[in-house]
Amino acid sequence: MSASDEIWILGIHMTKFGKHFDKDLVDLGSEAILGALADAGVTMADIGILAAGNLMGSGGIGQQLQKQVGQTGIPVYNVSNACATGATALRTAIMAVKAGEVDMGLAVGVEKLAGAGLLGGGGSKKSDDNTWEPKGRYGAVASTDGRIGTDTMPGVFAQVGMEYLHNHAYGGAEFELFARISQKNHSHSTLNPLAAYTKEMSLEQIMGDIMIAYPNTRPMCSANCDGASAAVVVNGEKLKTLSLEQQRRAIKISASVLTTDPYQEACQVLPDVNTLTRNAAKQAYEQAGIGPDDLDLVELHDCFATAELVHYDNLMLCDEGGAVDFFESGAPWRDGRLPVNVSGGLQSKGHPISATGIANIWEVCQHVRGEGGPRQIEGAKVGLAHVIGLGSACGIHVLEKSAA
Amino acid sequence: MTSTGTTDTDTTSAGTPPSQVPLVDYLVLGDDPHLLASECTACGARYFDRRNACASCFATEFTKVRIASEGTVRAFTIVAFAAPGVPVPFVSAVIDCDGTSVRGNLINVEPDPDHVHTGMRVRLTTYLLGTDDAGTEAIGFGFEPVEN
Structure with a gap:
């Protein structure tokens, strides 16, 4: 692989997740972009493409953000891909850099939630007219x-x-098992000042x-909140022309994968979030030339406590069928063999949908850069970030410490 | 305990109801209510919605097949918090009906984890969902425990 094929994160930023009553989508998105550019040591003049993710807004967020942070005439791709929107925006920027059309790209994801x-409930209004009328694809x-x-x-x-x-x-106490997974993430978030919730929660609570x-009780569900995240990506060739400090802090994206769910019996009855995650993980490990045992930390899409469990297995952090044993071993706690969601995860850090994909990557970058502060996983060199959007789309990125 | 409509009557043995429509077009009413899937003639994949082509093998021809009315609960949740207008609690489940997965509510059972579990045997049943201004009854379906 030549340097021009390599993709690096040059700068990355996330806002605090939580309630931002005084900030709109553009404020939050701008904050993330300006933060990522500053972290990268570049300006909008260096950026060749902007991919902007937002799900619940009115559309065209990329251009709205340009009007605040810099209108340079570059192409904007507004992307929307359920909870994988942020990862999809990043992947879009990566593809443009990888294709050789630009040497530096910017991705942002922002949500007010x-x-x-x-979320997801029908809530459709009753028809005014009071006779039964078959509608839609199920009549x-x-x-x-x-x-x-x-x-x-x-x-x-x-x-x-x-x-x-x-x-x-499984023959154990299912409710308690899932609650204990949530307890882990709420405990982890106490060390993350950017998390929406930073309180330890007891099992009883x-x-x-x-x-x-x-x-799933309320704290076992992802926390609706506001937030944004952004990242600057650059190819290896361009990186070599930048300062030694920029090269030292750059994070190598050793895998970037996006999948959808392949047909399986029942997948149109209950969404199959497993097969596409497993497929994405396989591709990611192959691209990165590593296996799950090489990972120092994982940020996975724990939109609900019940989801975290299945993704231990889907991401092959354990043997097939061994997710419960993996959790019971203590492995995914921050002092365990393979820490999972040391940020607090979606359940405690929060889940401003389109910001989540890049925020998960930001968390991993903090650790592999050795900039994780009080929650630093010591000696972390390689991490994996996973998101899944129902429908479905799965994004996985593997991040590695710079050799420079 | 179905809490799904204004009335809650077992209609499987109803006499001569005025006029009925199913909640969804894949529910077949009459003396022997059952679900009807579209089966891909090329690969056998089964679907409940209107089809344009097969998601599994891309073929475009389908035939109607009757789905077994008894099955095993493979997954469930007890929804306690839902969209406005949706009565709670209710049990949402995925039922394995002889190899075909079906989505439906579990009804005629207490909606709590002491009475609902994966692996339980259930069978299709119908109920009156409501009556419109023209006097037409809408009939819904759910799955109830098989006693034995």
Whole structure:
């Protein structure tokens, strides 16, 4: 692989996740972009492409951001790919650099989600006219959400976790198991000042909180909040022309993968979040030339406690079917064999949808740069960041410490 | 305990209801209510929605097949918090009906983890969802525990 084929993160930034009542999407996105540019030691004049991710806004976020941070006439790609939107924006910028069209690209993901409430539920209004009329691809005469299963995210991912336990004949206390996974992430977030929630939570508090969709109580669900993240990517050839300090702090993207779910029986009945994650992981390990044992930390998409469990297996952090044993061994705790979600994860750090993909990567970069502060995983050299958007899309990036 | 409509009556043995429509077009009503899937004639993949082509093998011909009315619960959740207008709690489940996965609510069972578990045997049943201004009844379906 020649230097021009290599892709590096030159600068990366995330805003604090939480409630930003006084900031709109453009404020948050601009903050992330300006932070990433400063971290990279470059300006908008150096950037050849902007990929901008936002899911719940009115569209065209990339151009809105340019109007604040710099209108240089470069192409903008506005991307939307469910919870994988941020990773998709980054991947878009990477592809443009990899294709040789530009030598430096910028990706940003931003979301305002504080107080958004439940996502995914139908909530469709009743028709004014009071006769049954079949509509849509199921010829439904009334909303199917709540009548034929659930469309809500906590419910969908609850079933994903319960199915995993069923398939592997788990005989233990399922509710408590998932609550303990959540307890880990809430504990981790106490060291992350950028997390939306930084309070330790006891098992009793987590299990005794409001039930959303069994077995997920409220703290076991990703926290709706506001936030943004951005990254500057550069090819290896260009990097060599930059300062030694920029080269030293650059993080190598040794794998960048985006997958969708291949057809499987049942995948159109209950979303199959497993196959596309496993496929993405396989591709990522192959691209990076490493295996799961080489990882020093993982940020995975724990949109719900029930989701974190299945992704231990999907990302091959354990033997197939061994996710419960992996967790019970203490491995994914920050002092364990393979720390998972030391940021606090989506359950505690928060999940401003489009910001999540790049924020997960930012977290890994902090550690491999040795800039993780009080939550630094000592000696971290390689980390993996994973996101999944229902529908589905899975993004995985493997990040490695610079050799320089 | 189905909490899904204004009324909650077992209609499987109803006499002569005025006029009925199914909640979804893949529910077949009558004396022997069942679900009907579109099966790809090339690869056998089964779908419940209107199809343009097969997601598995890309073929475009389908035939209708009856889905087994009894099955095993493979996954469930008890939804306690839902969109406005959706009565809670209810049990959402994925049921393995002789190899075909079906999505549906578990009904006629207490919606709590002491009464619902993966691996339980269930069967299709229907209920009256509501009646419109023209007097037409909408019939929904769910799965109830098989007693034995």
